[in-house]
Amino acid sequence: MNKKVLIIGSGLGALTAALRLHRRGYQVELLEKHHQPGGRLNQLKVGGYTFDMGPTFFSMTYEFDEFVKDAGIEMPFRFQQLDALYTVNFRGSERRFTIYRDLDRLAREFEGIESDFRNKMENFLQKAGRFFHDTEDLVIRRNFNSLWDYLLTLSRVPLKHSPLLIRTVWDEMVRHFESREVREIFSLVAFFLGATPFDTPGIYTILSYTELRHNGYHNVEGGMYQIVEGLKKELDKAGIPIHTNVEIVDFVEKGEDLQALVDQTGKHWQADIFLVNADAAVFRGRVFRRREFGEEKLKKMKWTLAPFTMYLGLDTQIPNLELHNYFLGNNFREYSNGIFKNSINLDKPYYYVNMVSRSNPLSAPPGHESMFILCPVPDLRFKPSWDDRQQVADGIVLDLSQRIGFDLKDHIVTQTVLTPLEWGQRFNLYQGSGLSLAHDLSQMGGLRPRNFDEKYRNVFYVGASTVPGTGLPMAVISSRLVVERIQKAYGPLHAQRAEV
Ligand SMILES: Cc1cc2nc3c(=O)[nH]c(=O)nc-3n(C[C@H](O)[C@H](O)[C@H](O)COP(=O)(O)OP(=O)(O)OC[C@H]3O[C@@H](n4cnc5c(N)ncnc54)[C@H](O)[C@@H]3O)c2cc1C
Numbered sequence: 001m002n003k004k005v006l007i008i009g010s011g012l013g014a015l016t017a018a019l020r021l022h023r024r025g026y027q028v029e030l031l032e033k034h035h036q037p038g039g040r041l042n043q044l045k046v047g048g049y050t051f052d053m054g055p056t057f058f059s060m061t062y063e064f065d066e067f068v069k070d071a072g073i074e075m076p077f078r079f080q081q082l083d084a085l086y087t088v089n090f091r092g093s094e095r096r097f098t099i100y101r102d103l104d105r106l107a108r109e110f111e112g113i114e115s116d117f118r119n120k121m122e123n124f125l126q127k128a129g130r131f132f133h134d135t136e137d138l139v140i141r142r143n144f145n146s147l148w149d150y151l152l153t154l155s156r157v158p159l160k161h162s163p164l165l166i167r168t169v170w171d172e173m174v175r176h177f178e179s180r181e182v183r184e185i186f187s188l189v190a191f192f193l194g195a196t197p198f199d200t201p202g203i204y205t206i207l208s209y210t211e212l213r214h215n216g217y218h219n220v221e222g223g224m225y226q227i228v229e230g231l232k233k234e235l236d237k238a239g240i241p242i243h244t245n246v247e248i249v250d251f252v253e254k255g256e257d258l259q260a261l262v263d264q265t266g267k268h269w270q271a272d273i274f275l276v277n278a279d280a281a282v283f284r285g286r287v288f289r290r291r292e293f294g295e296e297k298l299k300k301m302k303w304t305l306a307p308f309t310m311y312l313g314l315d316t317q318i319p320n321l322e323l324h325n326y327f328l329g330n331n332f333r334e335y336s337n338g339i340f341k342n343s344i345n346l347d348k349p350y351y352y353v354n355m356v357s358r359s360n361p362l363s364a365p366p367g368h369e370s371m372f373i374l375c376p377v378p379d380l381r382f383k384p385s386w387d388d389r390q391q392v393a394d395g396i397v398l399d400l401s402q403r404i405g406f407d408l409k410d411h412i413v414t415q416t417v418l419t420p421l422e423w424g425q426r427f428n429l430y431q432g433s434g435l436s437l438a439h440d441l442s443q444m445g446g447l448r449p450r451n452f453d454e455k456y457r458n459v460f461y462v463g464a465s466t467v468p469g470t471g472l473p474m475a476v477i478s479s480r481l482v483v484e485r486i487q488k489a490y491g492p493l494h495a496q497r498a499e500v
Pocket residue numbers: 008009010011012013014031032033034037038039040041053054055056057058059246247248249277278279307309374426427428434435462463464465470471472473475
């Protein structure tokens with residue numbers, strides 16, 4: 001008998017799970033609060049300029065290869081491997097560092113800054129790489145049925161890696177490198193996880209290994225939203241509808257099962273199986289009203305930094321910027337330690353600039369540029385008001401203008417600013433937190449909200465706040481893991497579309 005799966009949300013985890021389930025014979029339907037699919041992997045079009053709203057690059061492309069094979073489709077978009085990964089600029093210094101994957105070229109960037117850089121980096125990457133390969137299949141790419149199962153799995157991780165659990169990313173930097181510049185640049189990976197190197201476990205130095213050695217970074221031809229558009233075409237072909245502007249706010253249960261979800265208009269949505277792509281902790285707390293995820297509990301959990309994002313359409317070409325650029329200050333530790341609690345000075349922010357039109361020329365009219373700026377800021381628990389949004393935005397434009405020696409202000413044709421308030425409201429992100437639950441030791445693996453429900457047998461979860469974690473490749477793995485669970489619970493269906 002055909003089983004109907006209702007997916008709540010249309011982020012990457014949802015879209016990939018939908019196609020995997022369809023291949024297995026399930027009837028799938030998606031509900032989405034926003035007016036278009038993609039979740040945080042979304043798109044903004046303003047006055048002739050097009051912007052990717054959130055993600056700008058990703059690693060582990062082989063997870064997408066695994067997905068298309070599993071879903072029985074052709075890759076619906078094309079990756080572009082980044083050659084120079086990004087540049088890093090420090091306040092008050094003319095010197096710009098370009099991060100290359102080629103270690104000889106990279107070493108030249110740090111001549112006169114870090115002695116014996118190449119050997120030190122080689123040692124650092126070898127160590128991170130060994131940890132990555134010893135844990136990728138064992139921990140990252142698998143389900144945990146219980147806490148015991150998780151602990152048992154951890155006990156199989158070679159003991160030599162245990163210091164990485166105790167140390168932070170910053171500790172690892174200090175152990176391997178001496179210069180401030182190298183330590184700060186290669187600990188930026190912690191910010192990619194929405195945290196700081198001082199509170200992120202040393203195991204996440206694996207991100208340096210993935211960026212520099214393993215699979216590198218990629219973006220997508222025509223912009224990151226091509227991922228969503230490509231997947232949407234596949235959903236259309238499969239006859240899987242996405243109902244947009246539908247927000248689930250309530251539920252109806254029947255014994256040990258969930259019978260229906262109720263949207264903001266009171267409409268009941270029934271299905272055999274429910275797959276929640278909305279945040280796995282927030283949905284349990286706010287829709288299912290679970291005590292373990294009540295407001296006080298959510299507040300105490302560790303959440304990632306929130307995004308303050310700007311989307312600028314510019315009427316000229318901008319000099320002195322590459323595709324991906326980081327602008328750091330000269331008070332790294334102080335800034336990192338203050339950022340979560342809002343004791344930083346947003347007059348001198350740390351931010352990332354993506355020149356969208358360099359990789360996607362169609363995103364701006366000829367001779368113009370589209371620019372995306374991301375500044376990680378405290379979530380709404382620590383900075384609830386964004387009345388100063390324009391002031392912060394103006395400050396960033398001024399700072400960037402000074403640092404690239406080009407006055408941007410007179411060239412801005414369109415400017416859209418999203419604070420954690422809008423990010424939170426649009427996608428139901430907890431207090432505007434950009435990357436969902438943080439990845440400290442108490443919120444990883446078997447300790448993260450599970451991808452199956454504690455109460456209802458027919459409810460499952462997919463996405464950044466359940467296993468394995470945040471980021472695009474993790475969302476794709478998350479869909480593999482949850483589909484594995486659903487298939488285990490419901491078995492192969494009669495309407496199986498193909499051998500999977
Ligand atoms: C600014 C920013 C930059 C980022 N940059 C990168 C990057 O460069 N590389 C990278 O790999 N990752 C990046 N990420 C992270 C990445 O975007 C996410 O990890 C990933 O997209 C999350 O996918 P998901 O499956 O969890 O779904 P989400 O994107 O969280 O989507 C969930 C969907 O559920 C919907 N929803 C929520 N509640 C309800 C409800 N009650 N009813 C109906 N619908 C609901 C939401 O509207 C949303 O569309 C970035 C994130 C942000 C915010």
